[in-house]
Amino acid sequence: MSSSATQTVPAVGPRQPCPCGSGKRYKACHGRAAAARASAFVPRPFAGLPGEGDWVALREVVPAATALVRTAAGAAEHGAEPGAQVVVASVLPAAAAALRRADGSVLLGLQTPVSSGDPSRDAAAALVRAMAAEPGTALPPAGLPGPGPRLQDLLDPDGGFAVTVHDGFGFWVADGARTPETDAALQEANASVVPTRRLTGVEAAYWCQVGHRRHLRWVLPHEEDALLDALARLHAAGASALGPESRYLGAFRAHGLLVPVWDLAPDAGAQDVEEPAAAFAARLEEALAATGPLSAEERRARAGVVSRQLTLR
The missing domain is CATH 3.30.1460 (Yope Regulator; Chain: A,)
Incomplete structure (x- = not known):
């Protein structure tokens, strides 16, 4: 089968017959190659981004922090809105991959429970999903994303990465959206924050x-x-x-x-x-x-x- 035909085979359940007609289950046929591509290991996934060390820190060691980034002019080629501001966060509620608030703003979470061998690709996939989501949507991790753009393809290389460390997770809630319920949830989450x-x-x-x-x-x-x-x-x-x-x-x-x-x-x-x-x-x-x-x-x-x-x- 040609490579172009391979790329058009739709993904199905891992135990279902592969759509290519081989008679094998998807996970043992084209699904195996798709999983291998999705989990390809990248030794330095944040290399080439401004503030590589801070990207690593927000993903691995900092409990509550944010940084403002901007999408590149060419982000539209990959399904993302060009020139948009995005808040990169260490972690989001329920370890969500991203949030699209009611006002349309996007928060991108780095500390998520699902990860391929390329966290940059994972985050880029979540960012594209968030920009296409309805306002007021929280996006949980969606598994291995498969081939596609990385953060290096989506973000403005001259946009910088200035980190703001927070004492708690108040940045989860937009201004004016605080309620007794959200305050109680924030109080519980804040109790775990390491100064x-x-x-x-x-x-x-x-x-x-x-x-x-x-x-x-x-x-x-x-x-x-x-x-x-x-x-x-x-x-x-x-x-x-x-x-x-x-x-x-x-x-x-x-x-x-x-x-x-x-x-x-x-x-x-x-x-x-x-x-x-x-x-x-x-x-x-x-x-x-x-x-x-x-x-x-x-x-x-x-x-x-x-x-x-x-x-x-």
């Missing part, structure tokens, strides 16, 4: 307080091997901390980027980390620029850095 602040002096770094402990989670854009070498150089030199009483805990990987985590002083607020973080960023750039081989001490430090892989809970 979080975004640093202003460096990119994609987030202070948070978990119980009595305070941390900094910093999504760094550098290639992993080079970053690990640089962290090892700093650690061996005793320069990997962020001020007094802080220590480098380790890192986890998220969407192709490394996210180092520091334990901070018990009373350290976000403002107290600004200067140490800026100083660390300068030291890191120097370490990244070093081209010589690691010393024996630095190799031992690198092994320690690599072994400190964290699991985010």
Whole structure:
């Protein structure tokens, strides 16, 4: 069968006969190829978008935050309204993929329970669906979206990605739409929010307080091997901390980027980390620029850095 004929085979239930006439169930015939395309893994799904680190942070580590983006002029080619403003949110009510409010505005959620191997494609599919939905519609995740546009195809590359961190989920409800019922729901949701602040002096770094402990989670854009070498150089030199009483805990990987985590002083607020973080960023750039081989001490430090892989809970 030709590729063009393959693309026109309609999707049916996985246990139903495949429409191509092979006699096989759809999931064992054309459905298998469709599922493979839909779940194709993209190592850095948000690469090429302004603020890649912040996209990763909103999807993985920030409980309540929003950022305003704008669709590109060419978005119409992919079924989206061009030049429209969209509110990207860390999470929406019931982990919805998107909301189209009664006023027509669109909110796009990043933290959803259904994900393919390309979160950018998932979010783009939800955005297209939301723009075609009736006002007042919440769109739950719809499973694997199949081939189609990604956020990089839909969003204005010059639109920026300025994140606003919120203390709660009040942004879920449009101005003037608050009711006693929504207030009760928001109060319950807000009880789970981990206090979080975004640093202003460096990119994609987030202070948070978990119980009595305070941390900094910093999504760094550098290639992993080079970053690990640089962290090892700093650690061996005793320069990997962020001020007094802080220590480098380790890192986890998220969407192709490394996210180092520091334990901070018990009373350290976000403002107290600004200067140490800026100083660390300068030291890191120097370490990244070093081209010589690691010393024996630095190799031992690198092994320690690599072994400190964290699991985010």
